[in-house]
Amino acid sequence: MARNYVRLFSEPETPLLLRILLAEGPRHPELTRRVAGQMFQILIIPMATYLQRQVNLGHINPIPPLAAILQFFGPLMVRGLLIENLKAVTPPFPMPDDETMIEHHVRTFLHGLATDEYRGRMKANAPERERR
Numbered sequence: 001m002a003r004n005y006v007r008l009f010s011e012p013e014t015p016l017l018l019r020i021l022l023a024e025g026p027r028h029p030e031l032t033r034r035v036a037g038q039m040f041q042i043l044i045i046p047m048a049t050y051l052q053r054q055v056n057l058g059h060i061n062p063i064p065p066l067a068a069i070l071q072f073f074g075p076l077m078v079r080g081l082l083i084e085n086l087k088a089v090t091p092p093f094p095m096p097d098d099e100t101m102i103e104h105h106v107r108t109f110l111h112g113l114a115t116d117e118y119r120g121r122m123k124a125n126a127p128e129r130e131r132r
Contacts, residue, residue, distance in 0.1 A: 001047055002102045005073060009080025010098075018081065044069055051113075060113035072109050 008014050025032040048065040055062050079101065086095075096104070111119070 001043065001050075002072075002076060002106055003098070005043065005076050006080070006098050006102060009076070009083070012084075015081050015084040018077070043073065047072065054113075058115060059118045060110065061115055063113060068113070075105060 021031065021035055044066075047069050051060065051063070051065060051068050054060040083095070114122070
């Protein structure tokens with residue numbers, strides 16, 4: 001899901017459309033409803049289903065689905081908007097490539113939700129260098 005979301009933001013139209021939606025959405029609620037309906041089908045329902053399955057397996061702590069979804073996709077959206085706006089600027093440090101950024105984001109997100117028991121099992125099964 002994170003890869004698809006980042007890929008979506010690599011399309012030049014996506015940040016532009018998002019800015020239009022954020023600016024015009026309050027004046028045109030039908031636009032917001034239509035886009036939100038599509039987003040629910042494409043991103044939100046699959047993510048909520050995945051999270052609930054992980055809760056049922058005892059891997060993550062229960063969390064309100066919308067809160068988790070906003071916490072997961074929010075940083076990815078900000079990154080997508082920033083990358084578009086930073087094209088004319090050289091940042092003081094290298095921007096991570098998509099794969100590196102996604103790997104760290106997903107790991108951090110899931111680690112924060114993981115149950116203590118599951119985190120302990122994962123640490124016990126990790127290679128020696130990762131246990132330190």
